[in-house]
Amino acid sequence: DSGVTQTPKHLITATGQRVTLRCSPRSGDLSVYWYQQSLDQGLQFLIQYYNGEERAKGNILERFSAQQFPDLHSELNLSSLELGDSALYFCASSVSPYPGLAGKNTGELFFGEGSRLTVL
Amino acid sequence: TQLLEQSPQFLSIQEGENLTVYCNSSSVFSSLQWYRQEPGEGPVLLVTVVTGGEVKKLKRLTFQFGDARKDSSLHITAAQPGDTGLYLCAGANFGNEKLTFGTGTRLTIIP
Numbered sequence: 001d002s003g004v005t006q007t008p009k010h011l012i013t014a015t016g017q018r019v020t021l022r023c024s025p026r027s028g029d030l031s032v033y034w035y036q037q038s039l040d041q042g043l044q045f046l047i048q049y050y051n052g053e054e055r056a057k058g059n060i061l062e063r064f065s066a067q068q069f070p071d072l073h074s075e076l077n078l079s080s081l082e083l084g085d086s087a088l089y090f091c092a093s094s095v096s097p098y099p100g101l102a103g104k105n106t107g108e109l110f111f112g113e114g115s116r117l118t119v120l
Numbered sequence: 121t122q123l124l125e126q127s128p129q130f131l132s133i134q135e136g137e138n139l140t141v142y143c144n145s146s147s148v149f150s151s152l153q154w155y156r157q158e159p160g161e162g163p164v165l166l167v168t169v170v171t172g173g174e175v176k177k178l179k180r181l182t183f184q185f186g187d188a189r190k191d192s193s194l195h196i197t198a199a200q201p202g203d204t205g206l207y208l209c210a211g212a213n214f215g216n217e218k219l220t221f222g223t224g225t226r227l228t229i230i231p
Contacts, residue, residue, distance in 0.1 A: 002162060035221075042126075042208060043163070043221040056217035090162050099219035100151040100168065100212020107212065108153075109219065111162025 003027065006091050006112035014120055018079040021115045025072055025093030031055070032074040033099070033109060034066055037088040049074055050097040081119045088114040123147070124211055124222035132228040136198055141225040143192045143209035150214040152185055152192045157206040157224075199229045 003026035013019055025032050034046040045058030049068035060066075063081075068074045078085060092109040101107035124145045133139055143152070151170040155163035167176050169185035169192065176183045180203075182195040196203055209222040 002164070004162070033219075042224045043210075045218055045220070048217050050217075058218065092162070097217055098212070098214065099217065100149075100153055100210065101214065107151075107219075108165045108168070109155075109163075111164070113160065113162055 002110040002112060004091060004093050004110050004112035006089075006115050008115055009113065010116050010118075012118045012120065013081060015081055015083060017081050017119075018077065019081065019117065021076040021078070021089050021091075021117075023074045023076070023091030023093075023112060025074070025091075026110050029093035029095055029110070030072065031094045031097050031099075032068055032072070033092040033094075034060075034074070034076050035090045035092065037090060037114070039087075043090065046076070048097070055097055078117070081117075083119050086117055086119045088116050090114045124209055124220055126207075126209060126222040126225045128225060129223065130226050130228075132230060133199060134230050135201060138195070138197050139199055139227070140193055140195045141207055141227070143194075143222050145190050145211060147211070148189050149211035150189070151212050152189075153210045153212070153219070154183055154192070154194055155208045155210060155221075157208060158204075163206075163208055196227075199227075201229045201231050203227060204229050 005024040030051045035043040046060040048056040066076045092111045099107040154166045157163040172187045174185045180197045207225045
């Protein structure tokens, strides 16, 4: 158990609809990351928040948006859904805003179990 | 854009055999991490390497960071069925909030 909680675990919806994915980070972690994993592909970075502020943006579509709330949980909103949006969406959290660092303030990312979105 | 290519994309071997998977980039990274992802779960960190030429061992797994910090390898000795999973490398640069993941190697160990 990574300590990161994602809901829902599975979601089936239709094209054109809007969904919200929720993430609760590990206790004490200030950074939240969102990644998309499509079939047979690696993890595509979408967006990162640190203590409520957006810190980095990846290949996130304009139809997608996210935010981190004062209690540090985060939501990823996906709108005008298309078939190609079907994927696993992972949330990860870390203590540091700089992923990949080794040492005391490690940039280890702790991942949730993901939310599997199917758009029909 | 920094890209990390992993090879092979798929690997299926018998239990007890040795294997090496590779992570290559044309870009320099300050650090490189390896994660393992099992079906239905999120990736879990195995190791972080930060120094060019660094070698780290985790039981039967040996990780090496290239001298130029552009590539890395993961060697597994006497593979076990429990090693089955998707292996992902991820590169980072100090001061940059973005962690770039590789394309992944899907490893299957046949009992």
